[in-house]
Amino acid sequence: MKRLVFLAGFLSLALLTNLSFRVPTTVEAQAVCLTGTAPAFTFGTQKNVPLPGGGVLPDGDLFYLGANGLQFTTQSPGASFFTITPNSNANFGSYPGYPNTTSLGFVATTPNAISTAVSCLDSIWDINFEVAGTGATAGDVITLYFQQPDGSGRRTLVQLTVQADNNSARVTGLLAGATLDAVGHSPTTIGTLLPYEEAAGTAGNRTRLITLALPMNGTIPDCNQLVVEVNRAGGSGRTTVALINIVVTRNATTTATGTGIQTGQQGTYPTAARCANVCPACPTISCDLTICFADACTWCNRLDFASYRRDYWVSIPNYNMGLMVSPYGFNGILVRQALGCSGFTRNDPYSKMVAEYVAAQLSVQHALPFWYPQLSKQKLACHVRVPMAMPGMPAPASSLPATLSNGVVLDGNSSLQDLFTATNWAALKGNTSDHQKLLAIYMQLNNCKKD
Secondary structure (H helix, E strand, O other): OHHHHHHHHHHHHHHHOOOOOOOOOEEEEEOOOEEEEEOEEEEOOOOOEEOOOOOEEOOOOEEEOOOOOEEEEEOOOOOEEEEEOOOOOOOOOOOOOOOOOOEEEEEEOOOOOEEEEEEOOEOEEEEEEEEEEEEOOOOOEEEEEEEOOOOOOOEEEEEEEEOOOOOEEEEEEEOOOOEEEEOOOOOEOOOOEEEOOEEOHHHOEEOOOEEEEOOOOOOOOOOEEEEEEEEOOOOOEEEEEEEEEEEEOOEEEEEEEEEOOOOOOEEEEEEEOOOOOOOOOOOEEEEEOOOOOOOHHHHHHHOOOOOOOOOOOEOOOOOHHHOOEOOOHHHHHHHHHHHOOOOOOOOOHHHHHHHHHHHHHHHHHHHOOOOHHHHHHOEHHHHEOOOOOOOOOOOOOOOOOEEOOOOOEEOOOOEHHHHHHHHHHHHHHOOHHHHHHHHHHHHOEOOOOOO
């Protein structure tokens, strides 16, 4: 009889504290990979083509490769692609590309993070691009470089650094033998300042067209992956690199006919790829499923158990300059107030966001020793679980991706550290929409009842 009473008491304690009887596991999950395609052009088979108004095109006319553009992949937290079209000024202002084409925008938002977009393997001749920014982007560094599919053979092509005015970028690196031409600022060399002269819709302001012509003297391999890298500084803002179009080389073992972009005349152009079709793989990530995210109400109960650990520390927004405090002793009442424990319950989005943020900190500490350095390794793709639909009801929407009012994007590749950082920002400077979006993420963190 005593044994049954003891077992019942143990089960009650387990339920009250949201303990799991599962063996802690680590599993593999697919990273969140986004793709976008930049328009590609190639030179025709005929060289020294005369222009209608006079002059000659020594390399021939350019022909649009249509659907056979250059694909890019990103799995960087907070980074994304968008399409720039001729019939909309909303996301990048007036269209900077050729008629009947679309261009590719790559935007990085996460402060103090490096975002990359990596292309498939190709033989690249020229790169036409623009840079845009909005918000606090001073110190952001934009680098275009070549690499081989295994990451070796990095060659920096061009590097730009956003200046203190948040409205211009200076050329801080250029490949020897390459030619850089920025419209209205030619010739362009290291040290040249490129102002953001044109309105770019939601992307802010942008430079004029920048053309990077690569050396064709055999000093670089014929086949490379093009990497667009944005190393964000600490400000809240968005830096965009728009790939207006890319000129690639093709073999003439197969050809097609079409209208030349520069002359408007019919011509023949090569279509056979010079390089193997090697694109970036979307890797798996390791998911630590030992973390069970108990909600704020559960932690209100846990903190009252005398047998529970007493070494927790939490950060409460707008209190103690963000420094961590213990939920016991002098600050215990403030932690319980932040959690919304009995007598402190508040239902506005801000208070509920803070409550679940504090609860999440406690849950991570409860599961992981030396927890703080591990926050950046814990991807949201592993921990955010969308609840199953109830019979006859529509499926709940995923809380990811979430775009905050400062431009920061949280997605599956973002980490718990990114989530916590965004919460601290939203508590100080965000709006109700930010609080609601972050609360939705916390509410979908795995509580070990969905497996």
